[in-house]
Amino acid sequence: MDHGKTSDPYVVIKVGHVSIKSTSKAKTLSPVWNEDYDLGVEQLNGSIKIELFDKDLVSDDSLGTAEVDLSSVPHGHPRDFTLQVRAPLSSISSLS
């Protein structure tokens, strides 16, 4: 997280070996993307992995991860998902 308690968040979406990076939003803790992405799906028994990062000059920090099971995504019928973001492993270990 940056000084001033804001982030420059962006999202990386992974399905199988394919990943897509969103644009980053400058200095906000309430980012809204409204961006569309097309990802090919090789097999249906995996998940869509989503990781949030804070863009930084040196190294980007993970803000958390979320996941959607592909089996819960209806084929040809778009639907919305509300996802719980889990803290990244590094911040979990720093709490102990």
Ligand SMILES: [Ca+2]
């Ligand atoms: Ca930053």
